[in-house]
Amino acid sequence: MQVTTNSIETKVGPGEWFTGAVYIDLVAEPAGSFRISANSVHFTPGARTAWHTHPHGQTIYVTEGVGRCQHRGGPVEIIRPGDRVFFEPGEEHWHGAAPDRFMTHLAMLEVDDDGTSATWGEHVTDEEYDGNGG
Numbered sequence: 001m002q003v004t005t006n007s008i009e010t011k012v013g014p015g016e017w018f019t020g021a022v023y024i025d026l027v028a029e030p031a032g033s034f035r036i037s038a039n040s041v042h043f044t045p046g047a048r049t050a051w052h053t054h055p056h057g058q059t060i061y062v063t064e065g066v067g068r069c070q071h072r073g074g075p076v077e078i079i080r081p082g083d084r085v086f087f088e089p090g091e092e093h094w095h096g097a098a099p100d101r102f103m104t105h106l107a108m109l110e111v112d113d114d115g116t117s118a119t120w121g122e123h124v125t126d127e128e129y130d131g132n133g134g
């Protein structure tokens with residue numbers, strides 16, 4: 001058993017993975033045969049991930065604010081607290097805040113044998129974010 005007290009610093013989401021200011025609090029990390037990675041991700045208004053995929057898929061659960069998400073070729077969808085989204089393994093997608101609202105979600109996934117949680121692609125353009133492309 002290992003107790004981790006509330007001592008882990010909030011991390012800034014790296015610019016190669018995100019557009020805009022994003023802050024990440026670690027909830028659970030893989031260790032040995034435990035493959036789950038979970039983070040509480042805080043998006044400022046207009047901030048979003050780049051396009052990316054997860055080897056074993058991902059569930060996000062919105063806890064605050066208003067957000068947007070999209071899978072490649074689909075419509076931009078509005079997500080709100082209590083909404084849950086599952087992205088299939090290898091499904092290209094992005095998620096983020098609405099233009100005028102913060103959004104926080106819990107992000108949960110299983111890493112692959114190499115410990116990889118995601119494969120990152122292009123940033124989401126303003127046109128894609130507004131639903132005019134992608």
Ligand code: MN
Pocket residue numbers: 052054058087093094095
């Ligand atoms: Mn994702």
